[in-house]
Amino acid sequence: xxxxxxxxxxxxxxxxxxxxxxxxxxxxxxxxxxxxxxxxxxxxxxxxxxxxxxxxxxxxxxxxxxxxxxxxxxxxxxxxxxxxxxxxxxxxxxxxxxxxxxxxxxxxxxxxxxxxxxxxxxxxxxxxxxxxxxxxxxxxxxxxxxxxxxxx
Numbered sequence: 164x165x166x167x168x169x170x171x172x173x174x175x176x177x178x179x180x181x182x183x184x185x186x187x188x189x190x191x192x193x194x195x196x197x198x199x200x201x202x203x204x205x206x207x208x209x210x211x212x213x214x215x216x217x218x219x220x221x222x223x224x225x226x227x228x229x230x231x232x233x234x235x236x237x238x239x240x241x242x243x244x245x246x247x248x249x250x251x252x253x254x255x256x257x258x259x260x261x262x263x264x265x266x267x268x269x270x271x272x273x274x275x276x277x278x279x280x281x282x283x284x285x286x287x288x289x290x291x292x293x294x295x296x297x298x299x300x301x302x303x304x305x306x307x308x309x310x311x312x313x314x315x
Contacts, residue, residue, distance in 0.1 A: 164192045164296060167200045169221055170208025175235050175265060175276050179284045180208050183233060186288025190296075204229040204295060206288065207250075211236040211243060219249060226254030231291050233261040233284060235276070261287040 166187050170180035180196075183206050187194045195202060198221065205225050209218050211234050222230060230250060234243060243262050250257040263280045276284075293300050 164203045164292070165201065166192055166194045166292065167198070167202040167205040167225075168194050168196055168208075169198065169205060169218075170233075171217055172208065172210040172213060173235065175263075176208045176210055176233075178276055178281065179233055179235070179263065180206075182281045182284040183208075183288045186285040187292060189285075189289055190292045190298075192292055198224070202228070204231075204292075205255075206231050206233060206291075208232075209234040209246060211238075211246070215246060215249075218246075219253060222250040222255045222257075223253045228255055229295055230255040230257045231259035231261070231287075232257055233263070233287065235263050235265050237265060259287075259291045 168180050168183050168187065170176045184194050184196075187206075202225075205221075205228060207218055207221060207230060209215050209232060232243070232247060232250065234246075236242065240262060243260055247257045247260060261284060263276060263283070265274055265276065
């Protein structure tokens with residue numbers, strides 16, 4: 164499966180996009196960063212504190228394809244829900260989203276994503292792609308391992 168990873172905006176979005184690419188390669192899929200791209204699905208990055216006109220134009224070109232949105236925000240999730248509705252109205256199937264809240268710094272804008280946020284972005288990409296491809300990933304349990312033992 165070829166996946167488009169598209170993110171424009173702040174350095175925080177770019178950093179999250181790199182982790183999304185890393186999660187994509189862990190599942191054995193390839194990704195592209197440039198438009199136009201012959202892709203099967205897409206991850207779109209947005210900064211919800213700014214306008215999303217370019218993101219919505221990108222979504223228009225992905226009509227009929229699966230789309231997951233990852234974003235950074237400084238306030239509530241209402242903007243994310245509106246964005247998902249808008250993407251769906253343009254023909255793409257936006258079902259998954261990852262929202263990372265970054266606090267504003269006093270003087271220098273917004274803080275960078277933490278290591279935990281970056282790990283969440285990578286896991287989000289892996290989980291979403293595995294689900295889209297119908298793969299079921301489970302952890303091995305101790306109960307499963309000892310199931311064949313005979314009781315004395």
